[in-house]
Amino acid sequence: MSTLEGTRENPWKLKTPPQTSDYEMFKDEKDGKLILVCTVGKTVLHYDYSCVDDLNTMLKLHGDWMELASADEQKSVKEGTVEAWGRSPENPIGGWYGLKKGLRGRFGMYIPPLMEKLGLAEVEHNPRNNRMRTIKK
Template sequence: MNRVTYGTGVAGDPWILKTPPLTSAFEVWKDEATDPPALVVQVGKTQLSYQLRAIADAHAMLKAHGDWMPLGNADEGKPVKDGTLEAWARDAGNPVGGYYGLRKGYRGRFANYVAPVLEMLGLVELEHNARNNRVRAL
């Protein structure tokens, strides 16, 4: 399981998590004051943000899926494989009708940063291989 180094998940006290292969650390926190509420990810000097509802929506989708799903990480604008968490997070058929990412140009990499949050919250099981990781709902 991806362990929290410290933090309560707010801007001044973020969760410190690692990407699925456990190679890179990043900070993440909830910002419920924005419209829409956001899950903010800080990777070095780069900040990404996703709609906060992505946590509940992704968990519900994975529960309905019922089996392992490939992550399929990709930057915005790069092609994604069908049937992956990344493809779902930008598909017009998802609950928000497209990208969960909020910052144009930085709306990709959903599976890389949101899946560890889901794992930390105890909502999913996440693989931690060097490549081709998968996720499933608990």
Template sequence: MAQGSGTKDDPWLLKTPPGTSDIVLYRAPDATPPALVCIAGGTELRYHLRAIEDYHAMLKAHGDWMELGNADEQKPAKEGTVEAWARSVDNPVGGWYGIKKGLRGRFANYVSPVMEVLGLVELEHSPRNNRVRAI
């Protein structure tokens, strides 16, 4: 299970869905824009903080398992996956949930473990092709 409460002083210490990499995440509500900060291998990525609520609502509406579809920003995301939704002009932010160009991808890989620790989703932890569904 996760350690931490999700603040900068007490971040969540999590693993990516396959369990292969450690990640540190915390909420930064006072950032501009408000952010979910992820530190992975020394790289800091930021996603819109509202992604947690929007992602959960999307999964609830979807009503079934959805493939994560992890992909770096420079690679296309497979259609019908969480990663594709997190980049779509049809999502609530009208595009990327990632904030900094060049570091906007891998949303599904880094935000999904937060969703799990918050009790919002059931997340698979296989070596590949993991899926998620709303609770």
């Protein structure tokens, strides 16, 4: 049995930025590609694992707090937010980091707490309008 955190057997236990919902994530492989599997209740989302390094790099270049925002795939999102970046044709993969059609949104809700858990970012935990920034090393 694996004791490494972030595996199927021992997923990261996370809370949404407002601390209102629990969810789990782990690193896996699908079709030869590393992915993040995010389980929220009975809903399972997949994100391209490269989002962790890519978001960290973008936040370092941004250099300040950035609003998270979070929206389902079908909804528009405020420009200049983490959610907008996670679906932008201007990001390193040229579009959505979410991999399951119809469930590709909510990047700004579920990826920032993982970044915080990994020691890569600070995330605010207010009831709404949370932001994140890179941890300067």
